[in-house]
Amino acid sequence: MLSMGLREKKAQRNRDRIIAEAMALFGGSGIGYESTTMEVIAEAADISPSTLYRYFPTKDSIVLASLMRNTAKFSEVFAQRVKELPVERALAEAIFAVLAVEDAEPKHALMVRSILSQSPVARARLWDYLGELQFQLTRQLAECLGKKPDDLSINLTARIALEVLMAAADIWRDSKGKVSSRGTAAQFMRLLREGVVLFPDAGTEDVSKGAVLKKSTKKSPVRKIESRLRSR
Amino acid sequence: MLSMGLREKKAQRNRDRIIAEAMALFGGSGIGYESTTMEVIAEAADISPSTLYRYFPTKDSIVLASLMRNTAKFSEVFAQRVKELPVERALAEAIFAVLAVEDAEPKHALMVRSILSQSPVARARLWDYLGELQFQLTRQLAECLGKKPDDLSINLTARIALEVLMAAADIWRDSKGKVSSRGTAAQFMRLLREGVVLFPDAGTEDVSKGAVLKKSTKKSPVRKIESRLRSR
DNA sequence: CATCTTTTTGGTAGTCACTGTCATTTACTA
DNA sequence: TAGTAAATGACAGTGACTACCAAAAAGATG
Numbered sequence: 001m002l003s004m005g006l007r008e009k010k011a012q013r014n015r016d017r018i019i020a021e022a023m024a025l026f027g028g029s030g031i032g033y034e035s036t037t038m039e040v041i042a043e044a045a046d047i048s049p050s051t052l053y054r055y056f057p058t059k060d061s062i063v064l065a066s067l068m069r070n071t072a073k074f075s076e077v078f079a080q081r082v083k084e085l086p087v088e089r090a091l092a093e094a095i096f097a098v099l100a101v102e103d104a105e106p107k108h109a110l111m112v113r114s115i116l117s118q119s120p121v122a123r124a125r126l127w128d129y130l131g132e133l134q135f136q137l138t139r140q141l142a143e144c145l146g147k148k149p150d151d152l153s154i155n156l157t158a159r160i161a162l163e164v165l166m167a168a169a170d171i172w173r174d175s176k177g178k179v180s181s182r183g184t185a186a187q188f189m190r191l192l193r194e195g196v197v198l199f200p201d202a203g204t205e206d207v208s209k210g211a212v213l214k215k216s217t218k219k220s221p222v223r224k225i226e227s228r229l230r231s232r
Numbered sequence: 233m234l235s236m237g238l239r240e241k242k243a244q245r246n247r248d249r250i251i252a253e254a255m256a257l258f259g260g261s262g263i264g265y266e267s268t269t270m271e272v273i274a275e276a277a278d279i280s281p282s283t284l285y286r287y288f289p290t291k292d293s294i295v296l297a298s299l300m301r302n303t304a305k306f307s308e309v310f311a312q313r314v315k316e317l318p319v320e321r322a323l324a325e326a327i328f329a330v331l332a333v334e335d336a337e338p339k340h341a342l343m344v345r346s347i348l349s350q351s352p353v354a355r356a357r358l359w360d361y362l363g364e365l366q367f368q369l370t371r372q373l374a375e376c377l378g379k380k381p382d383d384l385s386i387n388l389t390a391r392i393a394l395e396v397l398m399a400a401a402d403i404w405r406d407s408k409g410k411v412s413s414r415g416t417a418a419q420f421m422r423l424l425r426e427g428v429v430l431f432p433d434a435g436t437e438d439v440s441k442g443a444v445l446k447k448s449t450k451k452s453p454v455r456k457i458e459s460r461l462r463s464r
Numbered sequence: 465c466a467t468c469t470t471t472t473t474g475g476t477a478g479t480c481a482c483t484g485t486c487a488t489t490t491a492c493t494a
Numbered sequence: 495t496a497g498t499a500a501a502t503g504a505c506a507g508t509g510a511c512t513a514c515c516a517a518a519a520a521g522a523t524g
Contacts, residue, residue, distance in 0.1 A: 007471075007520060037509060048474045053511070124356035152419050153428045155403075159395050167391055187384050195427055196385045239491055239500075269480065280503045285482070 011055075015065075018045045018055055022062045027111035033063075033118040060122040063115050067126065070101045070109070074165070075136055087144050091157075092189060095165050099181040102169065106177045113173045130166070134158050164188045243287075247297075250277045250287055254294045258350075259343035265295075265350040292354040295347050299358065302333045302341070306397070307368055319376050323389075324421060327397050331413040334401065338409045345405045362398070366390050396420045 021044040025036040038059055042052040056062045078094035085093070102109040116122050137158040142149040164185055172181035253276040257268040270291055274284040288294045310326035317325070334341040348354050369390040374381040396417055404413035 005521075010520095011472090038511085039509085050474050050476095051472080054473080057511085059510070120356035120360065121353055123359055124352035127355055127359050128352065152416065153423050155399065156420055156423055156428060159399055160392065163391050163395050167387065171387070184384065188388055191385050191388055196389060237492070242491090243501090270482085271480085282503050282505095283501080286501080289482085291481070 014045065014047065014051075015055055018047075018052065019062060019066055021045045023066055023108075023111065026063070026115050028107075033115050033122075058121070060119055060125050063112065063119070063122045064125045064129065066108075067112050068129065071098060071129070071133065073097050073101055074133060075140070078137070078140060082140070082144055087141065091161050095161065095168075095185050096182050098165060099168055099172075099185060102172070103181060110173065110177060113169075130162060134162055137161065160192070164192075246277065246279060246283075247287055250279075250284065251294060251298055253277045255298055255343065258295070258347050260339075265347050265354075290353070292351060292357050295344065295351070295354045296357045296361065298340075299344050300361065303330060303361070303365065305329045305333055306365060307372070310369070310372060314372070314376055319373065323393050327393065327400075327417055328414050330397060331400055331404075331417060334404070335413060342405065342409060345401075362394060366394055369393065392424070396424075 018041065022036070022041045024030055025041060025044060026033045030036065038052055039049050041059075041062075042049045045052065047055075056065070074094050074097070077097040078090050081093050082090035116126060138154055139149050141147075141154045141158055142151065145154065147154055167188060168181045168185035171184050172179060250273065254268070254273045256262055257273060257276060258265045262268065270284055271281050273291075273294075274281045277284065279287075288297070306326050306329070309329040310322050313325050314322035348358060370386055371381050373379075373386045373390055374383065377386065379386055399420060400413040400417035403416050404411060
């Protein structure tokens, strides 16, 4: 019961075969993402279109399956490293780990990026997936630091971490693999550490008037609560 | 010649009518995004499907047109304010300006967000649009600060600014409009200013070995702002 | 091994977003 | 008023994706 039966083995074989054939058709020496129909993919993988749709409900899910093999590293590495390292180090290493995978297989990574640039829907899926990653990371960070998941500083940190990851990958892709993505990420981290952030340290109050958080009441004369809330 | 002829007037009327009818059908008391076919929209707007496709090449472009009316404020306000204010203030005001528009029309904003959650393709378009915004902002910032557009600190600043904008909007949406988006944005800015950023100040080099960028040889002054690292 | 059940597969028909073409109508112009 | 260029609408596709049903394959049971 524990070992895979003939059924599951076949299914796994089919899944791998579909991804391989599809990616070959999509990028590189193939015919491009848009002009590769699901029928063609099915034919290349020796199954019927119906069955293909049963394995992958949408065309872009094939690309996503390929992409997730890389990004899955993130949460994994972070969860492991955070046990023995300070949070910020674990975060950095998780970022480097994902980028290292892409560095190791530049052809595959560039192909995925190429497909992404061809298909808005694929991009949408990636975005959704990043949202999930962010959600997950937020919870992990909250747990490590003993804060609530809806803490704004946690939220911001998770967002920025993933933004650094994406930014480094973007710049790497734009340079066609010439600049090291890990180097770029390291520079971003240094910039963050040094405080490049361009935000005013005063005067935001008048612009964001009425910016009271949560259930703070409608009592108008409590302007000072604002500063108390934000000074923490 | 300069004044709009009958043709352009009619076209404008059609555009407005299409957007209005479509948005009514998509959200709120309508029948939802997916189940509203282009044919139905055409019928509601009193034109043929062919003509509808001539006005809006894709279904999601109708949503996007509605969304852009808000986000267009960003570059506009920034370009204007940066003339008389320091860059960081102008950036903050641009963010607040966009959020203010959403605050002013919460029903419309929530509807757009609802549609976005229904359609991956619409999300993809929004993402693409954000990419353009980021590109534009990067150039604007570079010009203001006298740096090259491919400067990493510029790149990072633009990304973070838009991330703050999106984050505030996200949180506002998740709270169904209860928390002030401008207040949240202000808090994010404060956190950034105080240096919440969780990144190590040493040891990144060994992980990102070989990560040498153009002029990265320049060793920067080590400012340890990190003393305030969130260790609570 | 034969039989029964469950899962997997393939085929068929349909919906809908979107494209291309072409004749017709409509707004502008000489 | 006639002529031109643009806008429109009808029609016929293509391709992603869905729903449905019958046949084949895998597993369980006698």
